[in-house]
Amino acid sequence: MNASSCDKDSFNSLERCYSREVVASPGTSGWPFVGQTLEFLKAGWSGHPEKFIFDNIKKYRSLIFRTHLAGSPAVVFCGAAANKFVFSNENKLVQLWWPKTITKLIPSTSNFEESLKLNKMLHNFLTPKTLEPYIGFLDIIAQRHFASHWDNREQVTVFPLMTNFSLALACRLFINVDDPELVEKLADPLEQVLRGTVSMPIDLPCTRYNCAIKSSRFIINEFTTIVKQRKTDLEQGTYKSPTQDLLSHMLLTGDDNFVKDSNIAEKILGLIIGSDTVGSACSSIVMFLAKLPDVYERVYKEQMEIANLKSLGELLTWNDVNNKMKYSWSVACEAMRLAPPIQGTFREALTDFIYEGFLIPKGLKIYWNANSTHKSAEYFPKPKEFDASRFDGQPVQPYTFVPFGGGPRMCPGKEYARIEILIFMHCLVKRFKWKTMIPSEKLIVDDRFRPEKGLPIRLFPHPKA
Known part of the structure; x- marks a missing residue:
């Protein structure tokens, strides 16, 4: 599919440009300028950073949802399959992206080749x-x-x-x-x-x-x-x-x-x-x-x-x-x-692609978060309990324990x-x-x-x- 005629900054226009089978992910852009950044930060300040993730998963019944974080429209990828997709497609479909707060503090981070x-x-x-x-x-x-x-x-x-x-x-x-x-x-x-x-x-x-x-x-x-x-x-x-x-x-x-x-x-x-x-x-x-x-x-x-x-x-x-x-x-x-010492990081879509039936247009920011698997009972039974035996013996399921990220950008x-x-x-x-x-x-x-x-x-x- 070619999205060149679509307004890539607008999820609504994307829905009009594509068939019913391929749609924008569910979600909201939140408040003007700040989006949902404050809501995201407040979850962390409360001691439950996973709350922002799991509340939206439950609300939209989806492991992918759109939002607006760090000054940019973004889509949040959740779960082991999403981690695998992001890590496996590094420099193919996605590449590392830093918010402006970081690139101004450390200008060299804005140079992708470096x-x-x-x-x-x-x-x-x-x-x-x-x-x-x-x-x-x-x-x-x-x-x-x-x-x-x-x-x-x-x-x-x-x-x-x-x-x-x-x-x-x-x-x-x-x-x-x-x-x-x-x-x-x-x-x-x-x-x-x-x-x-x-x-x-x-x-x-x-x-x-x-x-x-x-x-x-x-x-x-x-x-x-x-x-x-x-x-x-x-x-x-x-x-x-x-x-x-x-x-x-x-x-x-x-x-x-x-x-x-x-x-x-x-x-x-x-x-x-x-x-x-x-x-x-x-x-x-x-x-x-x-x-x-x-x-x-x-x-x-x-x-x-x-x-x-x-x-x-x-x-x-x-x-x-x-x-x-x-x-x-x-x-x-x-x-x-x-x-997790690293909560998650951003990627940027290098081209239009489809993930789980949802359109991800070129330039859209993608956020993966360690808590979507670390705190999930699907991957770690009784996830709130401290149990070191989880890591004693058999390795954990791939792409579920990701405190250092994964793939080429690990x-x-x-x-x-x-x-x-x-x-x-x-x-x-x-x-x-x-x-x-x-x-x-x-x-x-x-x-x-x-x-x-x-x-x-x-x-x-x-x-x-």
Whole structure:
């Protein structure tokens, strides 16, 4: 079918242009300008982000419905079959699309070709073979983080510490900078940028979005300085490192698109924003372990079996993380099922196509959401209950557990995220038990899944042997 004579911005005109068998999906465009964005965000703020999805599925009796999100008309795809369709048709029928709130904060994200090249580079860089030499370095940074921010304290607030922790590890991996002062300097601006990614795009003084833009420019300037110095060091042959960091990899193997210093700095910021989702996952793990003492005891037993075999000062190894933390990873997966660090992402239709009898015109935005399968009883019986055994043994049904997306656009840092989470869990449980200071505190979604009050906890250190 050819939709060239149709008004692609109007679902009604599309229905007139096509036969009765092929129609626009059910739904509503919501309010002028904002569409249903506020309704979508309110569901997350309430602690039940899946409510927006399942209310519309029930209302329209359809796993596909139209809406208006992030400033654009969109259609929401739900369920495992929809996930498979989106992931399998990447760069064929659909391609990644970012809302304007993000492209203004990180301009390089609007360049699709550059994004593809960077994604390919990341997949080549963030392999198990590449990451294996980093395990010891990441363990050192994690231990230093706990020594500086957790040890000798009766109480901590977990969520803001996770931004600091994820940022420190990302700086070491991506740009080979191990500088606690730089991490402290960037932590608050990074938080401002993250909060701005889901704000209303109103660039007026003191608005959340305006603060995010200023913070983004500040971080990019800091990274640009680092890029310039690294270029000089590489050209002069003075840069030495026991591991290959991503920045050096980009400078040595990238093409002309990776030459401009500020462009590289923007890409690094984008990567660090992506890696911060691990901090969200770690926060939810801390909350669930506090609420589930039996689960905590099993994780503690597993991690102490590893710790007790270590001599004083001996670091974690690839074998420890990859082969000896099976139950801990099942717990992490169940936490990410209930509180997915990536709620979903947008795609854009590259051409007109038909999905489940509904017309998807070229240019229409498509939103897939992890909660449509993570919270569905069809795929996970008793979906509201925490049950780590779901991930212990037989693999889950394909395209149902998607905390890192899927297909060619699957998060290239998935393996790195696994390592970071498990190192964090190891360092945490071998030091402490804890209890939440706000028993009724809930997990909400703003810029990412987060404890509503930041998750203050009281620490109970284990007796030292």
